[in-house]
Amino acid sequence: MTAVSGGAAEARTPPARIEPGERGSLRIADRVVAKIASQCAREAVGPPPPGAERPHANVVVAHDTVRARVHVELDHPTDIGARCAAVRRHVTERVGALVGMEVTEVAVHVERLHPASARDAAQGRTR
DSSP states (O other): OOOOOSSSOOOOOOOOOOOGGGSSOOOOOHHHHHHHHHHHHHHHHOSOOTTOOOOEEEEEEETTEEEEEEEEEEEESSOHHHHHHHHHHHHHHHHHHHHOOEEEEEEEEEEEEEEHHHHHHHTTOOO
């Protein structure tokens, strides 16, 4: 048995080859970006004072842009403005580089200051 077509033979052209980098899409979950921002804030702050919580972050991701709110605890006395600027700069650079999104805003919230006297007492130094 032979198949009969209903008219002129259809010329089929193979589909155009799509490069691997052009196929599909990539979606990074907000919680993943928040975790990366938290880690970047930890890198910028350095070792936390005794009894301090580690930095954490909340983010909003929209159309390949990131807005982050980072919560930190710092030792005291310290230059709070300079430390916050360093956190802001580091989070902006590293999150942008790691996730490939533009970081448009980083708000740094200092949750608590840990006085040096408490730190010294924890290390066994008192006056």
